[in-house]
Amino acid sequence: MTEHLYILGHPIAHSKSPVMYNAVYERAGLPWHYGTADLATRAEAEAFLATRDFLSINITTPYKPEAFAAADVRAASASLAHGANVLVNKGGALIAYNTDGQGCVAYLEGAGVSFAGKSVVVCGTGPTALSILHAVAQAGPADVLLLGRDKERAHRVMRTYADELGAMIGRTVDMPAFKEGHLSFAEVYRQVDFRFGSYDTSRQAIAGADIIIDATPLGMNEGDGAPFDVALLRADQTVFDVVYGHGETALAAAARAMGCTFFDGAGMLVGQAVVTVGILRDITETAALDIPEDELFAIMADAAGFDL
Incomplete structure (x- = not known):
């Protein structure tokens, strides 16, 4: 059948x-x-x-x-x-x-990107961004910063995520990591420094990040810009954009021009x-x-x- x-x-x-x-x-x-x-x-x-x-x-x-x-x-x-x-x-x-987050991290690690001990920025406050945020956290970064256009919304989304993760840990046996060397749910909750902000208020953090992940849909429509000021990019950063198949996004063009290590969503x-x-x-x-x-x-x- x-x-x-x-x-x-x-x-x-x-x-x-x-x-x-x-x-x-x-x-x-x-x-x-x-x-x-x-x-x-x-x-x-x-x-x-x-x-x-x-x-x-x-x-x-x-x-x-x-x-x-x-x-x-x-x-x-x-x-x-x-x-x-x-x-x-x-x-x-x-x-x-x-499966967005697990697929994202598995692909980037397979391409040679290490999250361990790194400072990571995740752009976006929707389901894709949250899935990636959690998978990145399990990969063992020092800190993860969730950014959106509105700081208060980013705060609410991050607080909800942290509260729900804590509640899961409190009512179940600790859920192990998907991959050896990653963190369990309880280890994520206790060890990773979670922060939040807006694109305008977190310029220094964007410039100082080791890895930047754009989990917004920007780039799917003609004329879309990047979520943040691309002048903040540095050549030694790794930049990932979840969008693929819509031509070169504004973030992709800027990251490549700056000499960043860049990956798209394919x-x-x-x-x-x-x-x-x-x-x-x-x-x-x-x-x-x-x-x-x-x-x-x-x-x-x-x-x-x-x-x-």
């Missing part, structure tokens, strides 16, 4: 997810088909989610909060991010995950897809998906035409 899987969002014409996932399912010999659900309104997205007529969906901007709300069960990754980018249908119940897309395939393998108990992670990464990157 053919199982149907989708990417839900708007706009998604640029998305490489269908060719990536379908390449894996073909490689595994599975009768699964991955398509698109490009829905322009929140009402349409909610109606699509309500049908539950899918095995799994990936969710991108702007419907991660709606996917989170539709879930019956939420993994810690989705709960801390307040948004889901993966929903798996298990017997009619929707299980929510957020590698993160593949990295989170590798995590998603692992979730599907475990939830559906599909042995055909038991493919080594490095092989999965190569299959999907090649299908997407990414040189990673």
Whole structure:
């Protein structure tokens, strides 16, 4: 029986997810088909989610909060991010995950970026930014600074994240790190210095950061600027932009001109897809998906035409 899987969002014409996932399912010999659900309104997205007529969906901007709300069960990754980018249908119940952060950090570490002891800036206050914030924190930085346009909003988002992380630690056995050498949830809570600010009030911190991650959608529309003053960039910084497939963003152009080590979101897309395939393998108990992670990464990157 053919199982149907989708990417839900708007706009998604640029998305490489269908060719990536379908390449894996073909490689595994599975009768699964991955398509698109490009829905322009929140009402349409909610109606699509309500049908539950899918095995799994990936969710991108702007419907991660709606996917989170539709879930019956939420993994810690989705709960801390307040948004889901993966929903798996298990017997009619929707299980929510957020793999953005794990995929982002796995890709950057695989490319030689080390977070241990570093000062990291994360731009954005939405689910993608929060997912990345948590995964970065597990990678062992000295401090993580969450930035938004409004300092008070960044403060509220950071405080909520810290409170919910603390509550998770208080009511469960400590959740271990995904990777050897990373921090557990309790270690993140106790050891990492979390800070917040706005782009205008944190200029010194931006200039002094070792790693800057832009987890905003800026760059998806023509004429978008960078989230902060790019004159603050230094050549020895690592800069990552989650946007891909929309041409060179303002941040990408500035980072490359400054001589920064720069990465766009293509590698993160593949990295989170590798995590998603692992979730599907475990939830559906599909042995055909038991493919080594490095092989999965190569299959999907090649299908997407990414040189990673």
